[in-house]
Amino acid sequence: MDVILNNSRNEKINFINDDGVQLYLKREDKIHDIISGNKYRKLKYNLIKAKDLDFKGLLTFGGAYSNHISAVAYAANRYGFKSIGLIRGEELLSKYFDNPTLKYSSDLGMKFDFLSRKEYKNRNDENYLNELRHIYKDYYLIPEGGTNDLGVLGCQEILRSEDKVFDYICCSVGTGGTISGLINSSINNQKIIGFSSINKKYLLNDISKFVIKKNWKLNDEFSFGGYGKVNEELIDFMNDFKLKYGILLDPIYTSKLVYGVFNLILNNYFKPNSKVLMIHTGGHQGILPMNIFLKKKNLTTINL
Numbered sequence: 001m002d003v004i005l006n007n008s009r010n011e012k013i014n015f016i017n018d019d020g021v022q023l024y025l026k027r028e029d030k031i032h033d034i035i036s037g038n039k040y041r042k043l044k045y046n047l048i049k050a051k052d053l054d055f056k057g058l059l060t061f062g063g064a065y066s067n068h069i070s071a072v073a074y075a076a077n078r079y080g081f082k083s084i085g086l087i088r089g090e091e092l093l094s095k096y097f098d099n100p101t102l103k104y105s106s107d108l109g110m111k112f113d114f115l116s117r118k119e120y121k122n123r124n125d126e127n128y129l130n131e132l133r134h135i136y137k138d139y140y141l142i143p144e145g146g147t148n149d150l151g152v153l154g155c156q157e158i159l160r161s162e163d164k165v166f167d168y169i170c171c172s173v174g175t176g177g178t179i180s181g182l183i184n185s186s187i188n189n190q191k192i193i194g195f196s197s198i199n200k201k202y203l204l205n206d207i208s209k210f211v212i213k214k215n216w217k218l219n220d221e222f223s224f225g226g227y228g229k230v231n232e233e234l235i236d237f238m239n240d241f242k243l244k245y246g247i248l249l250d251p252i253y254t255s256k257l258v259y260g261v262f263n264l265i266l267n268n269y270f271k272p273n274s275k276v277l278m279i280h281t282g283g284h285q286g287i288l289p290m291n292i293f294l295k296k297k298n299l300t301t302i303n304l
Helices: 038-052 067-079 100-107 117-124 126-135 149-155 161-165 177-185 200-208 232-245 254-266 284-296
Strands: 010-013 022-027 057-062 082-088 111-115 139-142 168-173 191-196 216-219 275-280
Touching (some): 038 067, 038 139, 038 149, 038 177, 057 067, 067 082, 067 100, 082 117, 111 117, 117 126, 168 177, 168 200, 177 200, 191 200, 191 254, 200 216, 232 254
Parallel strands (some): 057 082, 057 139, 191 216
Antiparallel strands (some): 010 022
């Protein structure tokens, strides 16, 4: 796989507070327009392995608005693979062209197999996965969200030598691959905090499979009701953040991360004069479908 120009950089966020906490945002969303943030990191070594083993296609799982699905579709198209998305929800079969994420992925050549929610729950069951490998013999299987050993290895490259100055590293958590990579590449005096949009008890075991360090914790106080859930307060926060800092957040992950970090700063969670680094993991493709949903509900939309 040829290397995509890495435009990731740290930007200071001037958030005034009484404790002198210095706040920065790592712009992983600048790596690439489509394979942005942690999606590039997670796919990098998986694509290299798929190419080395001479697989002809990529097979993966995702929901209707998945950043991972669109990233895999783009990567497959760019690097000469076929691609199949195993999508949660049989009801989408007859109307996926109305879905911006799935239409985009389809236009890039991805084929879909729409699974019932019951079958989709088997996505991590090894017997089920072996059946898929038998059916799709020419396809390299990538887990939901790209989280496996190679995905974590790619995420270990997010932190660089200059990031050793930070006391806290904060990221959003979906399937656990990104935070696992950050934990593995962190130094011992750093604290890694993951902001989860789902019940954290399921993630604790998933993350523990990839890490041995103990310098991390999960926070699920800022999930806004769960994965994919938003409200007027969060959308207003996103729009205010963009107006003040000129940075677009995504509604599923990074907006909840930044909202949570701001809240913790105001409640004196971080030690005085510490340095905090937040990871912007991209996900901008999810804004268009979210705005369609918000318009249908006559709610405030996200400013692009």
